[in-house]
Amino acid sequence: MPQNKPFLPHWFKYIDLESKRQFNAELFKDGSFRIYERETIRGQDQNIAIFLDGVFHPTTTGAAYYFMNLLVGLAGSPLNVFLFRCYRGWEDPYIYEKLPFSTVCIDPEVFYDDLTSQIDVLRKYSIRTLIFDTSEVILRQGVYFKETLKSKIIHDIQNVDHVLSKMGGLSPDVVEKQKQELLAADKYVDLYWAKTEMDKVQLQNVGIDPHKIRVRHPIIDTKRIRYSLRKKLGNPVKALFLGNMSYPPNIEGLEVLENTYKDCVTNGIRLEIDVVGEGDLATLAEKFPHLNLKGKVDSINDLFLDYHLAFACPSYGSGISLKVLDYMAAGLPVIANDIGVRGHSQLISNYVLIDNRESLYPAVQRLFENPEFYTRLSSSSRVYIDKYFNPEKDIRTFEDDIREINLCP
Numbered sequence: 534m535p536q537n538k539p540f541l542p543h544w545f546k547y548i549d550l551e552s553k554r555q556f557n558a559e560l561f562k563d564g565s566f567r568i569y570e571r572e573t574i575r576g577q578d579q580n581i582a583i584f585l586d587g588v589f590h591p592t593t594t595g596a597a598y599y600f601m602n603l604l605v606g607l608a609g610s611p612l613n614v615f616l617f618r619c620y621r622g623w624e625d626p627y628i629y630e631k632l633p634f635s636t637v638c639i640d641p642e643v644f645y646d647d648l649t650s651q652i653d654v655l656r657k658y659s660i661r662t663l664i665f666d667t668s669e670v671i672l673r674q675g676v677y678f679k680e681t682l683k684s685k686i687i688h689d690i691q692n693v694d695h696v697l698s699k700m701g702g703l704s705p706d707v708v709e710k711q712k713q714e715l716l717a718a719d720k721y722v723d724l725y726w727a728k729t730e731m732d733k734v735q736l737q738n739v740g741i742d743p744h745k746i747r748v749r750h751p752i753i754d755t756k757r758i759r760y761s762l763r764k765k766l767g768n769p770v771k772a773l774f775l776g777n778m779s780y781p782p783n784i785e786g787l788e789v790l791e792n793t794y795k796d797c798v799t800n801g802i803r804l805e806i807d808v809v810g811e812g813d814l815a816t817l818a819e820k821f822p823h824l825n826l827k828g829k830v831d832s833i834n835d836l837f838l839d840y841h842l843a844f845a846c847p848s849y850g851s852g853i854s855l856k857v858l859d860y861m862a863a864g865l866p867v868i869a870n871d872i873g874v875r876g877h878s879q880l881i882s883n884y885v886l887i888d889n890r891e892s893l894y895p896a897v898q899r900l901f902e903n904p905e906f907y908t909r910l911s912s913s914s915r916v917y918i919d920k921y922f923n924p925e926k927d928i929r930t931f932e933d934d935i936r937e938i939n940l941c942p
Contacts, residue, residue, distance in 0.1 A: 540645040542586065542669050546779075560626050565643040565650060567620070569629035569636045571608070579612045581662040581935055582637075582655070583689075584674060586619035586644065588777070598833075599855055602752035606928035608634040612935065615660060617651070619644040645670075648677045655682060662935050664689055668711075668718035679721050685938045688722045693735040697851035701781060712739055723938045726931075728853035729876035735851075747934055751855055753922040755915070758862040759838055763911040765904040766841050769803035770897065773840040773865070775833070775856055776847070778812025778826070782872070785848035787821045789870075789891060793844075794823040796894035802901055806844070809836065837863035842900065845873030845885075846893065853877065857885065858922060861914035866907055868896045884917045886910065 560567050583604060589597050608614045613635070620626065620638040629636040637654055644651075655663075655678065663678055664687045665671045671688060678684045695711035716739060725746045727733045733746045774790055776783040790806050797804040808817075811829040818826050830836055837843075843860040845867055853876030860867050867873075867885045874881050888896040900907045 539642070540673060542667060544587070544667075560620060560638060561640045565640040565647070566654065567626065567638040568654075569632075569638070571633060571635045579662070579935060579939065580615070580658055580660040581607070581612055581664065582615040582617045582660045583664040584617045584619075584670065585666070586621075586670070588623060589618065598753075598859055599751045602754045602757070603931070604634045605632070605754060606752050607931060608632075610928060610932045612932060613658070615658060617644075617654075645673055648674060652678070652681055655684075661685060661939060662687065666691055667694065668714040671718040671721060672714060675718070676721050685723045686721050687724045687726060687934070687938070688718070690725055690727045690732050690736070692851040693732055694851075695739075696735050697849075700849040700851065715739060715741075724934055726934070731876060732851070732853075747930070749930055749934070750922055750927055751853065751858065752927055753858050753862055753918050755862050755918055757834060758859060759835060760862065760864045760915055761838055762864055762908070763841060763866060764908050766901050766907055768901075769805045770797070770842065770901065771840045772804060772806045772842050772844060772897075773837070773860075774806060774808045774824075774844045774846075775836075775859075776810045778808060778810045778814070778817060780812075782847035782849050783810070784812070784817070786844075786846045787817065787824060788848075789846045789893060790844060791821045791823055792892040793894050793897065796892045797897055800894065800898065802894075802897060804897065807840070809833075833859065837865050840865060842866045842868060842897075844893065845869035847872050850875050857881075858918060861885070862918045864911045864915055866900060866910035866914065868893050868900075878921075880921075881917070884910065884913050 583600065585600060589600065604614060604616055616634060616636045618636055618638050619641055621641050626638055629638065639651065662685045663675060665675050666689045668688070671686060675686050679686055695708045695715065698711055699708045719741055722745065725736060725741065726749045727736065727746055728749070728751060730748055733743070733748055736746055737743050774786070778784060787808065794804050794806055805825065807825045807827050809827045809830055814826045814828055837860065843865045845854060845857045845860070846869060850872050854873055857867055857869060857874055861884065869885050869887055870889045871887065874885055874887060886896050886900065
């Protein structure tokens, strides 16, 4: 079992660790675990757990919504579903009393470094299938659980890390280290859930057995995002850019939005761009004085209703662009670059306005001058979500995968 303390995944350099730590003291005053248990199906041996650290709720990232939707969807199946949550105080823990799946909140000092105590919880609930989101945590936690309990391991691929790091210009040593982590974890992985065909190819390119990879589209629960049909752009135009503003691809995307603002104002379009997400807001405000840096919000469920359009223009990325799906589910017309719609089929170009220039003013002008086109984007975006990201249809493929790997010796 790992002995070095403390442990943090490598991507924590993009996360605010200090927020709301006061919740932790009360939650764990009587022990290292706080369990919010839903009624389980007696005799059911298909019990699964998703292990999750990082931002989950409030949700200002597409990945957070993906995990919530996946958990809720699986909880509506004949499976017993558990979230093993590394609880750092970012959300009010009592939200877990209301969610349809069981949650095991775990003290951060225990989550990675006291795996024997978690074994007792896994045994108590007869949890056989474990889902992790990075190779790094599989090597830290998954290996021990698999060797001790003979668990089945699913690697849910958010990004192919070494590909993303190479795109971001990180050192060859970092890229190689992440590639080797992926390969080292592979011997313990029974199944991969990739979001895109491109992810699948990138996994195969480093030697992952293609028979272990399933392309599983993210679940978009349209019932959780309020929809509103937009009929014309207002003046001022209220626009949204959503994401973690400690994350380099999003920060570099702000350059495009600053240019877009200046060009719109010069040409008589009053554009107001709200940037929602945590980060070093004071420094960003100095660099991008014409953007409204709002910080993070507690929920995006009603946030979209205040806007006429959304931007999706990060500078690089791997995996599927998830936030664009949340925008579309709300009926928000989207202006994106190719990176903003990465991982989607070419069909998405019929539902999103794509522009790769350093200023997106021409795209804003087109929507401003063509209300019919603007309204068509708003109405068709929800159609796209319902057609290609249907939760009732897609969740069955996840269920089938879990059953399949548990039939294997």
